Structure formats: C-alpha cells, structure tokens
Amino acid sequence: MMMSRLSIYYRILAMALLIIALLSLATGLIVWNSLDDIVSRQLQKRGVEIANHVALAGGNYVLMEDLYNLYELAEQTAASSEDVRYILIIDSNKRLLAHTFHGGIPKGLLDDMSDLTQQKISVFNSDEGAIHDIAVPVENGAVGYVRVGMTEEYTRNSINEYIKDVLLTVLIICALAVFLSSRISVLITNPIRKLAEVAESITRGNLTIRADIRDTGEVGRLATAFNEMAASLIKASDDKEVLLDELRAKEQLRDTLITKLMTAQEDERKRISRELHDETSQALTSLMLTMRVLAEDAPNQEQKDALLLGRDVAANILREVRDLAIELRPPALDDLGLVAAIERYSEKFASRHGLDIDLSTAGRQTSVEDQIAVALYRIVQESLNNVVQHSGATTVSIDIAFQPEQIMVTIADNGRGISDSDLIRAQKEHRLGLYGMGERVELLQGRLEIRQSAQGGTELFIAIPQFHPGKENYRETKA
Missing domain, CATH: 3.30.565.10 (Histidine kinase-like ATPase, C-terminal domain)
Incomplete structure (x- = not known):
C-alpha cells in the first residue's frame, strides 16, 4: 500500500536498498557461519597438535614421575599459545601429575577419567565460553594421557575485529551502491517523469507540448508514440471543432426554420381565425336572418318550422365557428x-x-x-x-x-x-x-x-x- 503512493524513483531506490540489505545480511551470515566452523576446526587441530607435543615430550617424565619437569612443560606450552586455557597431565592410574591452574582445578573437570586408548575431543560450555577439551593418550594410554583445553575467547576477539572490518567494508560498498542506485533511478525515472508532466499538460488542454526525450530504447519509443498521440489529438480536436461548428450552424438553421414554421403556423391560424370570424360568421348570420324572414312569410306552419329549425342549426354552427376561431387565435391574447x-x-x-x-x-x-x-x-x-x-x-x-x-x-x-x-x-x-x-x-x-x-x-x-x-x-x- 505504501509503495503504491511512492514515485518510481523512490520505488527503485527502495528496492535497491532492500536487495543490498538482504545481500549484506546473507553475506554476513555466510561469513559468520564459515568463520565459526573454521575456528572450531582450527582450534581443535591446534589443540591436538599441542596435546601430542606434550604427550611426546612428557612421556619419560610421567614414567619417572618427574613432577617438576612436567609442570614446567605444561606451563611453557600453555604460555606459548593464547588459545590454551589449561593442560592436564594424568598417569595411567588416573592420578593428576601436573596442571596449569593456579587457583585450583574447576569443579567437574576431572569427573571423566575413563581410560583412553585413542584421541578424544569434546566441547563444553563454561562461564568463560565454549571450551574444546582434547584428550590424547601417552603410549596408547599405557603411560597416561594429556588433556588440553582450548578456549575460543582470543580467536573470537580476532574474528570480531575481522567482522568489524568486513562490516565497515560492506557499509562502504552499500553507500556506494545506494549512490549508484540513486543515479540509476534518476536516469530511469527522468524520462518517465517528463512523460508524466507532458501527459498532465495535455490533460489540462495544452496539446502543443511534446516529450523531448532522446532515447533509442523502450522509453524513447514510448515518447515517440506519445508525441504521435498528441498530434493525433490535435487533429481530432480540430476535426471535432469543425464538426461542432457545422453542428452549431445546422442547429441554428434548424432553430430558425422551426421558429419560422411556428410563426407561419400562428400567422396562418390568425388568418383562418379572422376569415372564420369575419367572412364565415357574417355569411352564417346573413343566412340566419334570411331564414327568419322566410319563416315569417311561410305559407304554412310546416315550412315555418322547417325554416326555424334550419336557423337554429345555423346558429349552432355559428357558435362552433366562433369557438373554433377563438381557439385558433384568441383575440384576448392580442387585446x-x-x-x-x-x-x-x-x-x-x-x-x-x-x-x-x-x-x-x-x-x-x-x-x-x-x-x-x-x-x-x-x-x-x-x-x-x-x-x-x-x-x-x-x-x-x-x-x-x-x-x-x-x-x-x-x-x-x-x-x-x-x-x-x-x-x-x-x-x-x-x-x-x-x-x-x-x-x-x-x-x-x-x-x-x-x-x-x-x-x-x-x-x-x-x-x-x-x-x-x-x-x-x-x-x-x-x-
């Protein structure tokens, strides 16, 4: 819904930002998972190497129970690598001969004292983070075995620093991508914006405006079609005006003809009304007078009654003629x-x-x-x-x-x-x-x-x- 209210420029920019963000997130997750897996493998590999070194160098010391040299060997080996959290040297009787803890051995660390005939790697969580415990037998366990605890703390710190550098690089790349996306959006939307402005001007009635877009692609073809459409609109508008002028002229002529027709009709009604009133009425009146005179001189009553009946009929006709004359053109309308x-x-x-x-x-x-x-x-x-x-x-x-x-x-x-x-x-x-x-x-x-x-x-x-x-x-x- 929100995207539909944005212009094409902001839609393209928003899509570019979304794609960049998704790619950056995916890249970060892939790098993080890859580094995490690499760190675990490398840490365990180094732990195995350190444990084997201590087992090889301290085998005779274990047999002679030379605790001092065993202690020195463990301390020197632990000091040589920041990833080593502890080293434990145990004889075949499961006695702890040397270790690198100065404040006492953590509780539960020596719970698993089973005989070892081959290398064993386990991972457990502590208050200091994940610890990779590598146990390596000395002379296949006949002499004893060495346990080395490898911590991820220092490696993780290095990874974090590396991730920060990667993120900074990604941010710089994203900023550059946003800038390039903005420029690309401008290049794409400018012709469309010009077309929209031309369309709005044409909608307001300015049919002479044209889209000045020099492009050979789809937008250029659209602009050409748009200009041709505007020219067609002008021609259609001119044709419409010609037709409207002809229609107005015909309507005016029609109104004039109808007006003259109605005027002629009224004049004809007035003429007929006058003739009915003047000529026909006078003729009927004369006829009535003649019939009355003839009735008075009639030789018998039968002829007298016939003449008087004819006079009455003529009188009725006279009334109807006068009513018809008045209806055709009432004198009261003029008078x-x-x-x-x-x-x-x-x-x-x-x-x-x-x-x-x-x-x-x-x-x-x-x-x-x-x-x-x-x-x-x-x-x-x-x-x-x-x-x-x-x-x-x-x-x-x-x-x-x-x-x-x-x-x-x-x-x-x-x-x-x-x-x-x-x-x-x-x-x-x-x-x-x-x-x-x-x-x-x-x-x-x-x-x-x-x-x-x-x-x-x-x-x-x-x-x-x-x-x-x-x-x-x-x-x-x-x-």
Whole structure:
C-alpha cells in the first residue's frame, strides 16, 4: 500500500536498498557461519597438535614421575599459545601429575577419567565460553594421557575485529551502491517523469507540448508514440471543432426554420381565425336572418318550422365557428394579454370537460413578448388536452409567476401521473405533444421539467427568460 503512493524513483531506490540489505545480511551470515566452523576446526587441530607435543615430550617424565619437569612443560606450552586455557597431565592410574591452574582445578573437570586408548575431543560450555577439551593418550594410554583445553575467547576477539572490518567494508560498498542506485533511478525515472508532466499538460488542454526525450530504447519509443498521440489529438480536436461548428450552424438553421414554421403556423391560424370570424360568421348570420324572414312569410306552419329549425342549426354552427376561431387565435391574447387569454380558455375548457381548474398568478404582471405569450398559451392548451386524454384527473392548477428576468408557469394535476415508460411509448406512437412543448421552450432559451405533483399526478414546470428592450436577444446571440 505504501509503495503504491511512492514515485518510481523512490520505488527503485527502495528496492535497491532492500536487495543490498538482504545481500549484506546473507553475506554476513555466510561469513559468520564459515568463520565459526573454521575456528572450531582450527582450534581443535591446534589443540591436538599441542596435546601430542606434550604427550611426546612428557612421556619419560610421567614414567619417572618427574613432577617438576612436567609442570614446567605444561606451563611453557600453555604460555606459548593464547588459545590454551589449561593442560592436564594424568598417569595411567588416573592420578593428576601436573596442571596449569593456579587457583585450583574447576569443579567437574576431572569427573571423566575413563581410560583412553585413542584421541578424544569434546566441547563444553563454561562461564568463560565454549571450551574444546582434547584428550590424547601417552603410549596408547599405557603411560597416561594429556588433556588440553582450548578456549575460543582470543580467536573470537580476532574474528570480531575481522567482522568489524568486513562490516565497515560492506557499509562502504552499500553507500556506494545506494549512490549508484540513486543515479540509476534518476536516469530511469527522468524520462518517465517528463512523460508524466507532458501527459498532465495535455490533460489540462495544452496539446502543443511534446516529450523531448532522446532515447533509442523502450522509453524513447514510448515518447515517440506519445508525441504521435498528441498530434493525433490535435487533429481530432480540430476535426471535432469543425464538426461542432457545422453542428452549431445546422442547429441554428434548424432553430430558425422551426421558429419560422411556428410563426407561419400562428400567422396562418390568425388568418383562418379572422376569415372564420369575419367572412364565415357574417355569411352564417346573413343566412340566419334570411331564414327568419322566410319563416315569417311561410305559407304554412310546416315550412315555418322547417325554416326555424334550419336557423337554429345555423346558429349552432355559428357558435362552433366562433369557438373554433377563438381557439385558433384568441383575440384576448392580442387585446388583453397572456393571463386573460389563459383564464378565458381554462374557464371554457373546464365547463366543457367537467374539470376544476384553478388559475393563480404571482408577481407584477408585465407585457409579455408576443412570441413568449403564444408559446405559453399553446403549452397550456396542450397540457389541458393531455390531462383530459391521458391522466384521468379531476383538478388542475395553473400557476403563473412573473419575475423581472423570467416567466414561470406550473401546471399540476391529480391524475395518474406519467412515467419514463409512458414517455418512451408516446414517442414510439408519435404522440409528440410533450416534445412539441419542449421544442417551443428550447427555442425561447427556457427550460421544461416534468415531475410528480404534490397530488400524485403530473406537474409541468416551464421557465422562459423575458427579453427586455435594450438587452440582447438570446436567439440573436446564440452560437
């Protein structure tokens, strides 16, 4: 976990230090074990040589029981080597004839006094450390035998001094290895660090930067591939900008065409509404008057009733034509404004379909641009039609809030609501009422949200910015 947070430089350096430490430890253990084994063998070998020397030189003294010369021989031999801790000379009757202890023989040293016919080596621990006891028979044990105790103390001291020198040498080598590892790490990680810096610059959007790495190995090939990738990114970015510009131009053209289409649609509705109101209504009114006059002059009651029935039918048609004309282009929208037009339409719609429609306004009512007023009026129309056709609602609330910078309209019902699957199914069945609303709102730089109402039905929230004199029109400054 910790290694994953380190840079490559420190990872390489840490691995090098770990390898050096393991090699140094392994080398130290091998040297120590080897020296320990060598010391033991050499010490025993020297002990055997010393014991044989004493046995050869002191054989006659033992036979003659010349204790003085035996003592001198033992003392001189022990003094000649720092490794000799003691020398014991014992006759065939297991009597101790001479020794080199000045303060008395240690307890238990003479416990093993068995007859010896051949050389015997044993090792035991004492308060002074390990003692190698070498017993050598004199004349195959017929005369006696010599025991020499070899201590490791002085040899160990020499080994320790040698180990210190070795450790010092190892430390110097380790320091040199660390320095070389550091330099090697720098040589390895510098190109990678440069590549990382280039990658970060490219991530920040600087696609002109290049990795300047002169290397023929893997890192050099990686740098070359990296530079080629950066060039490809520039080309791809340029191609993307060209495509985006084309897309913006097409989107602007599409918005312009849709705007003109909706404007033409509204103009056509206004023309048809005017013709229905002026020409068709006048013709129907004239027809009604004519039928009334003819009814008064009818020769009999039967013809009079027929003419009056025709007049009533014409009157119904006139009412429907006027309602159709108002629905196509309500005069109140041009004469009284957005709120009055929506209020009149919602009242007639409520009475026609048996709905309870509550209209409320908030904020200071201002004059609304014709394009925004028409869009919001059509959205309310489409929303109420959707309520009747799909929601099964009984109550609808319409809230219009006027703010200095935008107009917000919220239409909520208590119907069954609308889900994502309903939207997908409506799109497949080409029922694009909601998408038409969204298109109108988008053309006016507004936003449309569809969510669940507090009554469990559907709630439409529309927010459209107002265009004021002296301010730039969003549509003119788009893209």
